[in-house]
Amino acid sequence: xxxxxxxxxxxxxxxxxxxxxxxxxxxxxxxxxxxxxxxxxxxxxxxxxxxxxxxxxxxxxxxxxxxxxxxxxxxxxxxxxxxxxxxxxxxxxxxxxxxxxxxxxxxxxxxxxxxxxxxxxxxxxxxxxxxxxxxxxxxxxxxxxxxxxxxxxxxxxxxxxxxxxxxxxxxxxxxxxxxxxxxxxxxxxxxxxxxxxxxxxxxxxxxxxxxxxxxxx
Numbered sequence: 001x002x003x004x005x006x007x008x009x010x011x012x013x014x015x016x017x018x019x020x021x022x023x024x025x026x027x028x029x030x031x032x033x034x035x036x037x038x039x040x041x042x043x044x045x046x047x048x049x050x051x052x053x054x055x056x057x058x059x060x061x062x063x064x065x066x067x068x069x070x071x072x073x074x075x076x077x078x079x080x081x082x083x084x085x086x087x088x089x090x091x092x093x094x095x096x097x098x099x100x101x102x103x104x105x106x107x108x109x110x111x112x113x114x115x116x117x118x119x120x121x122x123x124x125x126x127x128x129x130x131x132x133x134x135x136x137x138x139x140x141x142x143x144x145x146x147x148x149x150x151x152x153x154x155x156x157x158x159x160x161x162x163x164x165x166x167x168x169x170x171x172x173x174x175x176x177x178x179x180x181x182x183x184x185x186x187x188x189x190x191x192x193x194x195x196x197x198x199x200x201x202x203x204x205x206x207x208x209x210x211x212x213x214x215x216x217x
Contacts, residue, residue, distance in 0.1 A: 002101055002180065002214075004129060004154045006147060008165035009107035009114055010045055011187030014121065016084040017042050023076040024056045027068065033060045042188035046167045047141075048108040048134045049073060073110070080113055081120045087186065093208040094126040102154045103127050106146045106163070106173075108134035129154045141169050144177035151179070162203075164211065166190045171197070182214050 010016045017038060025035035036059055044055040053072045057064040097103060103126050107114050111133025118124040118131065130153050132138065138145040151161050162180040163170055166187025174181035182203040183190060198204075203214050 002160065002162040003156045004102045004104065004151060004161040005097055005211075006104045006106050006129075006150050006161060006163045006179075007127075008163070008167070008170050008187075008189075009105055009109055009117065011042075011166040011189040012087075012164055012170075012184050013090060013105070013123065014084050014086050014117060015188075016117070017045070017188050018083040019079045019081075020045060020052070020076065022082075023072060023079050024052065026075050027053070027072050028056065028060055030071070031060075031062065031065060033062060036060065039188075039191075043192050046108065046169045046189050049076075049110065073113075077113070080116055084117060084121070086121050086123060087208050090208040091123065093211050094123065096212055098126050098128075102129035102156070104129035104150045104154065105131040106141065106150060107132070108140045108169070110135045142172035142176055144173060147173055147177040147179060151177075162214070166193075168193050168197070171202070182211065184208075 007013050021038040021041040024041050028035060036056065040059065044052050049072060050069050053069050054064055094103060105127050114131060114133045130150050132146045132150065134140045138149060147163060151158055158178040162182050163174040164182045166184040167189030171181055171183065182205060185204055185206050205211055
């Protein structure tokens with residue numbers, strides 16, 4: 001039985017794709033480049049802001065200029081909650097899960113932006129077991145350090161924890177940490193998931209409420 005649920009943020013808890021894409025495209029516009037499609041940007045999300053910015057410029061066919069990462073973060077800082085919303089049914093699902101398990105967040109997004117999104121959407125109250133961002137002292141996903149640290153904080157073994165995510169990075173993190181994985185097919189990160197890597201032990205959900213069935217098994 002799962003005693004700790006650890007959630008990815010972008011594409012799992014919240015749909016932040018439009019804000020991320022519009023921030024990336026504003027940066028490209030400042031460099032005289034045309035915007036990228038929103039779904040194209042979605043395929044670049046998952047390994048932190050630095051990788052996202054590098055991929056955006058690579059897709060645009062130009063070298064990344066000095067200070068591009070810092071400029072992207074400054075732009076995105078003004079757009080964090082313009083369009084970003086919790087997925088339908090997520091708050092009620094978190095409330096139900098928190099009655100019998102601890103909840104935490106593990107994301108490659110910077111911690112300050114993560115906390116502001118969670119606070120702005122009224123989700124922070126559910127994550128009493130901790131929130132870890134990608135700019136802290138521990139290595140980013142898919143390194144298992146963050147996941148194992150959250151397990152230790154919650155007083156559970158890796159086998160008693162489930163990572164809920166939407167991307168191959170999340171899947172790798174769970175594999176590396178020895179925890180269960182539950183993949184959100186509704187998340188934009190799942191579009192690029194190598195489906196041939198899925199095994200019989202992975203749980204797949206099509207909406208947040210499906211997690212309630214996962215938690216009971």
